[in-house]
Amino acid sequence: MTPIELMGYAPAAAGAALALIALWAVIWIVRYVRADAETRVSIRQAVRIRRGWKRLAQLCGLSVTDKMPTLTQQLATTDASKTPKPRVLTPALKIKPDRYGVVGQANCLPKVGLEEFQKAAPHLADAWGCTRVSVTQDKPGHVVIRGVRVDPLLTRTTRVPTGEVPKALARWNLGLDEYAQPVSVDLAEVPGVTVAGLPGFGKTSNINGFICDAAPSPAVQFAFADGKVSHPGEGDYADLIGRAFAAVGDDLDEANKLFRRVVELRRARSSSIKAVLGRKDMWHGGPSRSWPWVVLIIDEAHTYFRDHKGSDKESKRLAALAAENARLVEDLVKKGRSVGILVILATQKSTGDAIPTFIRDVCPVGLSFAQKTADAAVAALGEDIRDWPDANPVQLQDPAYVGVAVMKLSGRSGFTRLRTPYVAEADAARIATETAHLTADPADLLAAQLPLGVILDKTDPDEDGEPLAA
């Protein structure tokens, strides 16, 4: 093709390029118009960041000077006495807006790596107009920069449960961290979770959210012990009891019966798991309708464990019951993991008199909403929280932090603060009603599938051999 012939295609090529630019512009305008108010601010912010990046990167020390001429520069230089100008290199930055701010992806350069980006983060926050900027490394030679303009911890969120069967039943989607990144915890192989915090700061709502997410699965069964109410038909779990195979209020005898019942199930499962499932750990194949994950929720846990002082007969009886309750729950937390039993303990106080330390210390997952004192924070999250004063839940006592919790996440240093979404009672009630038909007693499910000849042993195969039946 001759150059003249090629020139003939120029108008068509220019037209195609213009059409592409117009299409790109239309896509952007539609995106902008459809976005919510906060996302629009972030879109404008992202445009400003892209425009000023090269300059800002140099000012923040995120650039290197390359004195070595490139091959192109060498070929282009005709005068051998003139050395080409050194080039200033800045990391390439891709930036995406969302409703909280921006997420940037940048490549590293020699001497400009994760550490340099992290050092520059406060300056980037100032220049970009962000409350916080964090930098993490997602792969070698590459960093992710998160800038939040709106503080996710102070932005209340609501979640409407979908009622759909969860794709990963044991994944607990907790909310967003202070950089608006989703936080979740895998509860597979976890026997105990503690949720602590001052009254009215979101413990129950958080647990209700978890129940709503898991309830549509037939592979989970719940039991509730709500120490805040005299009757399980009252209070926070009243609307949910249709999805529970057992529920009790603050009555110590009733609670004792429930804990014994779940410990009996634990023992029966321990002695039959090999025969029924053909494996020693339920989680190796996951829970199923016939061998469901059993989640025992003990709210206001201190009700069931606290010591009853007094030398009269009734006080002594209650003290003995409370001590036995603690022993039973300890059994579940220490031995329930592999047979698929999880205990979630919620309490306003997480000190040793509320949840005995021999239970609390073996719960691998701990979450704390606002706390009044440093000691209460230590009781909820462990001694390490003293080294992270910014994340200490005593800082969360302002009503603006209702629904904000602190926890230790594996793979992250220090503690993570997160905003949990509010799940409205009406939504929780709707999910419980829609899924009530899935409720079944896990002991009946087990009995129905025991191979002929296997007799359920109500003594503990693990150690004491003590019969449980009263």
Ligand SMILES: Nc1ncnc2c1ncn2[C@@H]1O[C@H](COP(=O)(O)OP(=O)(O)OP(=O)(O)O)[C@@H](O)[C@H]1O
């Ligand atoms: N995640 C949240 N976001 C915003 N508001 C919330 C959130 N969770 C709870 N709330 C508000 O706080 C109120 C109390 O919540 P919740 O009952 O969960 O607290 P709690 O810590 O369990 O209190 P208590 O210890 O007295 O049972 C709710 O009725 C709701 O108005």
